[in-house]
Amino acid sequence: MVRVLAVADEEVPSVQSRVRDVRVDLVLAAGDLPWDYLESLVSLLGAPAAYVPGNHDPRTGHGVGPGGLVDVDGHVQTVGGLRIAGLGGCVRYNDGPHQYTQKEYDSRARVLLREARDAEVDVLLTHAPPLGLGDESDPPHVGISALHGVLETLRPSWHLHGHIHPYGMHKPDRQLGPTTIRNVIPWQLIDIEPRSAATATATAGRRA
Numbered sequence: 001m002v003r004v005l006a007v008a009d010e011e012v013p014s015v016q017s018r019v020r021d022v023r024v025d026l027v028l029a030a031g032d033l034p035w036d037y038l039e040s041l042v043s044l045l046g047a048p049a050a051y052v053p054g055n056h057d058p059r060t061g062h063g064v065g066p067g068g069l070v071d072v073d074g075h076v077q078t079v080g081g082l083r084i085a086g087l088g089g090c091v092r093y094n095d096g097p098h099q100y101t102q103k104e105y106d107s108r109a110r111v112l113l114r115e116a117r118d119a120e121v122d123v124l125l126t127h128a129p130p131l132g133l134g135d136e137s138d139p140p141h142v143g144i145s146a147l148h149g150v151l152e153t154l155r156p157s158w159h160l161h162g163h164i165h166p167y168g169m170h171k172p173d174r175q176l177g178p179t180t181i182r183n184v185i186p187w188q189l190i191d192i193e194p195r196s197a198a199t200a201t202a203t204a205g206r207r208a
Helices: 014-019 035-045 102-116 147-154 195-207
Strands: 002-007 026-029 049-051 076-079 082-087 123-126 158-161 174-176 179-183 187-192
Touching (some): 014 035, 147 174
Antiparallel strands (some): 076 082, 174 179
């Protein structure tokens, strides 16, 4: 079991003291947090970490990003024992960085799925949610339509995102097939069993 600290959008300095003595195996950042905040959190916990950028983050790529965190935007990588697929940014509503049209997201999703191939993905990490599943009707907070196809193909155990601020109200999980979709703003501790481990256990049980 991998204990994940997922963070997004809202800086909460007290989280550092609250998780200091908690075992954390992996930090996942879903965007729109100051890079120095992420770097200090990862340094404190001494855990591997991965991130996707949010629509308010500076431009990333080519070695530019928060130190100590793996950029999984548009990629599938194994970090901290979990297979992570990432897709950052949000649907375009102005000329800011990390914003894409729905057609551009269709193209980005196809590239991501080609990279995933037949790999068992544990977590889909995005900044924005899927269209119609936890998004909002105003242009800056419309969800990504291409994520439906990504979820249907990869069937991860979890889809973690930010972008939709709860403003103190509980945002319920959503379920799409085998995938639990969770808004992690401002932070969540989640225990995730790697799908590879679950498959190996099931296979061993059949052979016994």
